[in-house]
Amino acid sequence: MLDHKRDLKAWLYLLIPLFLLTIFTFYPLIKTFLISLFSEYNALTDDFGRYFDLYAYTAIFNDRFFINALTNTLVIVFVSVPASTILALLIAVSLNSIKPLQKIFQTIFFIPYVTNALAIGMVFNVMFSHPLVGGVAAEGLINTLFQTAIDWVGPTATVERWRTVVLIYTIWSALPFKILVFIGGLQNISKQYYDAAKIDAAPKWKVMTRITIPLLSPIISYILITSFIGSFKAYESVLSVVGTVGRSLDRNRWTAVAYVYDKIGISGLDINNISYYSRGAAAAVVLFFIIMIFTFLNLYISKKTVHY
Amino acid sequence: MAKAIHLNINQDYQFDQKLKIQRTAQLFRNILLYTFLTVTAFVVIVPFYWMLNVSFQSSNEVLNSLNVSFFPKVFSPQNYLNVFLYSSAAQGNIDFSRYLFNTVLVAFFTTLGGTFFSILVAFALARLNFKGRDLIFTILLATMMIPGEMLVISNFVTVSRLGWVNANDAGSYLAVIIPFLVSIFHIYLLRQTFKQIPNELYYAAKVDGCTDFKYLWKVMVPMAKSSIVTIIILRIMGTWNAYIWQDIVANEKYKLVTTWLRSSFVDLADTGSGRVLTNYQMAATVIVTVPLLLLFIFFRKYIMSGVSRSGVKG
Numbered sequence: 001m002l003d004h005k006r007d008l009k010a011w012l013y014l015l016i017p018l019f020l021l022t023i024f025t026f027y028p029l030i031k032t033f034l035i036s037l038f039s040e041y042n043a044l045t046d047d048f049g050r051y052f053d054l055y056a057y058t059a060i061f062n063d064r065f066f067i068n069a070l071t072n073t074l075v076i077v078f079v080s081v082p083a084s085t086i087l088a089l090l091i092a093v094s095l096n097s098i099k100p101l102q103k104i105f106q107t108i109f110f111i112p113y114v115t116n117a118l119a120i121g122m123v124f125n126v127m128f129s130h131p132l133v134g135g136v137a138a139e140g141l142i143n144t145l146f147q148t149a150i151d152w153v154g155p156t157a158t159v160e161r162w163r164t165v166v167l168i169y170t171i172w173s174a175l176p177f178k179i180l181v182f183i184g185g186l187q188n189i190s191k192q193y194y195d196a197a198k199i200d201a202a203p204k205w206k207v208m209t210r211i212t213i214p215l216l217s218p219i220i221s222y223i224l225i226t227s228f229i230g231s232f233k234a235y236e237s238v239l240s241v242v243g244t245v246g247r248s249l250d251r252n253r254w255t256a257v258a259y260v261y262d263k264i265g266i267s268g269l270d271i272n273n274i275s276y277y278s279r280g281a282a283a284a285v286v287l288f289f290i291i292m293i294f295t296f297l298n299l300y301i302s303k304k305t306v307h308y
Numbered sequence: 309m310a311k312a313i314h315l316n317i318n319q320d321y322q323f324d325q326k327l328k329i330q331r332t333a334q335l336f337r338n339i340l341l342y343t344f345l346t347v348t349a350f351v352v353i354v355p356f357y358w359m360l361n362v363s364f365q366s367s368n369e370v371l372n373s374l375n376v377s378f379f380p381k382v383f384s385p386q387n388y389l390n391v392f393l394y395s396s397a398a399q400g401n402i403d404f405s406r407y408l409f410n411t412v413l414v415a416f417f418t419t420l421g422g423t424f425f426s427i428l429v430a431f432a433l434a435r436l437n438f439k440g441r442d443l444i445f446t447i448l449l450a451t452m453m454i455p456g457e458m459l460v461i462s463n464f465v466t467v468s469r470l471g472w473v474n475a476n477d478a479g480s481y482l483a484v485i486i487p488f489l490v491s492i493f494h495i496y497l498l499r500q501t502f503k504q505i506p507n508e509l510y511y512a513a514k515v516d517g518c519t520d521f522k523y524l525w526k527v528m529v530p531m532a533k534s535s536i537v538t539i540i541i542l543r544i545m546g547t548w549n550a551y552i553w554q555d556i557v558a559n560e561k562y563k564l565v566t567t568w569l570r571s572s573f574v575d576l577a578d579t580g581s582g583r584v585l586t587n588y589q590m591a592a593t594v595i596v597t598v599p600l601l602l603l604f605i606f607f608r609k610y611i612m613s614g615v616s617r618s619g620v621k622g
Contacts, residue, residue: 003439009520010438017425017490018444024487025451028462035461043465091348094341101342108349111356114604114611116549118566119593123355126362126586138376141358175352180612204337233455236551245584246398246572257457264464264556281461288458295453 036281043267043277056278057286059270060259066283069254072238075163076255077231080170085223087171088178093212095179096186106183113176121240124169128152128241153242155250162242162253169241170231178223185219186212221302225295232291233257256287359597363387363590370587387591391573394588399571400560404595407568414484414554414564415547421489422543423536429490430498431524435510445499452492460553463487473557480562484554494539501535502528538610541603545611548600569596 035041039056040049060066095105112120129140130151143149151157152165193211202210213220235257243249249258263280270276362370364380364387373381395403432438433445467473472483505528513523529536551566558564573588604611 006436007438010432010436010441013428013432013436014444017429017495020425020486020490021448021492023466024463025454025459025490025492026447028459028466029451029454031462032458043468046465046469087348091345094345098338098341098345105345105349108353110604111601112352114545114600116566116569116596116600118549118551118569119596120355120359122569122589122593123359126590127355127358129586137371138373141376144376172352172355229455233457240570245570245589260457260460261552261556264461277461277465284458284461288455291455292453 032281032284035278036285039274039278041275041278055274056282059274060279060282065251066259069256069259073256076170076234079167081227081231084171084174088175089182092179092182109179110176117236118240121237124241125153128165130154166238166241170237185216189215225298228294229291260284359590359593362587363594365587367585387587391588391591402561404568407565410562411564415544417485418547419540419543422491423539425490426494426498429495430502434499434502448492467557474559476559480558483557498535501532505531538613541607541610
């Protein structure tokens with residue numbers, strides 16, 4: 001009797017939050033899987049339709065814009081994550097080994113820590129700008145500095161070029177958080193190891209590869225996992241850097257997330273009788289599985305290689 | 309004797325040479341380090357400089373000059389005023405003050421509601437004993453890993469069936485606030501803090517006849533203050549930076565500052581040309597960026613502890 005009353009009281013604390021979580025987290029999670037499998041799902045009436053099949057999945061894998069979106073995402077993930085991690089590690093180690101001006105440098109590197117992804121992305125867009133009609137407006141900062149007239153981010157920019165700018169921006173914006181975490185990790189490494197290395201007259205690079213990196217490996221693997229997950233969700237960075245203000249993003253520049261969002265609001269069926277919502281849901285499910293696989297892969301590898 | 313002195317001098321000389329080489333290497337290394345840091349620091353700072361630079365240039369300069377200006381030729385702080393007052397028919401003829409009002413309102417309710425619910429759930433999971441507690445905690449932990457993008461398709465259908473999408477009334481606010489009101493990550497963060505508060509306090513309070521609810525607000529919440537401040541700041545930052553979802557669901561008049569930031573800022577006096585005024589755009593960027601920088605300066609400790617535990621901003 002007493003137990004029963006106690007349980008009831010506890011559930012009162014949980015009632016509203018769990019209700020909201022059920023409606024907006026647990027239920028949509030299952031529903032997204034279902035929508036992706038019922039290829040004639042009707043969003044207006046919320047009717048799943050008669051067909052339970054994998055057509056939405058075959059449709060997105062035959063959709064060149066989805067394949068392209070996936071490629072864009074994978075390029076961002078596999079270039080920006082390793083590049084920014086290595087660069088951040090170098091900067092953190094350098095910062096840690098200097099005395100004068102250390103505080104000033106630290107402050108500068110932390111400034112972009114809490115910025116709005118859209119806002120600074122637009123600054124990059126302006127820096128890399130190029131007038132569509134020559135001779136009426138000025139080239140942007142980058143073109144002026146390098147004395148070029150290249151369209152980096154505009155509508156006529158080639159794939160390599162706009163991807164380069166997006167990558168530069170992604171790496172730039174990922175740096176502060178990583179530098180900060182690495183500096184924290186470096187300061188936790190006991191001085192004993194470095195003293196021992198000094199007595200043995202170990203060269204600097206050996207100190208780095210034999211002491212610093214192994215002892216930092218738990219933090220490196222943590223950084224890798226979180227930033228892999230984060231960059232699989234890239235969308236706003238691409239939108240702000242290489243998108244035109246006031247218009248939606250060019251289909252060739254979509255990321256996987258952009259593909260999902262694009263399908264919201266298109267309620268009908270395509271020419272193959274597959275609903276756009278089912279396509280979007282299928283893309284979301286694919287993204288979900290990719291993220292899960294990478295998370296577990298990362299955890300597995302870090303378990304094998306991390307030195308504690 | 310002479311031989312010994314000679315040997316000593318020779319040794320000293322050798323030692324000196326070694327020291328010299330070491331010092332040169334050290335100097336060389338330092339030059340390399342400082343060059344590397346200066347160059348990277350410069351790259352980090354340039355976008356901020358460029359943002360300020362362009363934001364203070366005159367419209368004539370950004371539209372008609374054939375060479376890019378490294379600093380404003382005609383210093384034009386009035387850009388900021390013009391940007392505040394800018395509105396366009398395409399965006400429901402509303403100006404910055406309305407976007408700011410929407411953002412503050414949404415931030416207020418998401419922060420208040422979200423923090424309140426997080427405290428309640430975290431307390432129940434950390435302190436109370438009841439059937440099914442471990443099951444609920446396991447489910448929450450498992451769902452924490454799931455990307456929010458996974459949920460948007462179904463959530464859009466839900467809010468549109470509730471009649472909130474593009475609603476010309478408070479429905480637009482509800483569509484932005486309600487789906488993300490309860491954050492599993494925040495619950496998790498608070499539960500960990502609550503768990504660290506010793507049980508003895510709870511039993512002592514019980515003996516004194518304190519109810520669970522009173523104990524939560526009189527003892528636990530004050531003790532977990534820093535975690536709660538972290539959650540509040542993450543919430544405010546999250547609303548300030550929110551873009552995609554609110555832009556899809558809210559009516560033009562109910563959108564947030566990020567939508568305003570992405571407006572075209574076409575020169576109103578220069579009708580017909582339709583060219584985007586980058587100086588206005590950059591002034592808007594400064595207006596959106598500065599509050600975040602201030603928040604970071606004042607609450608650095610809280611923001612860093614929150615972000616480093618989640619790995620994501622906002």
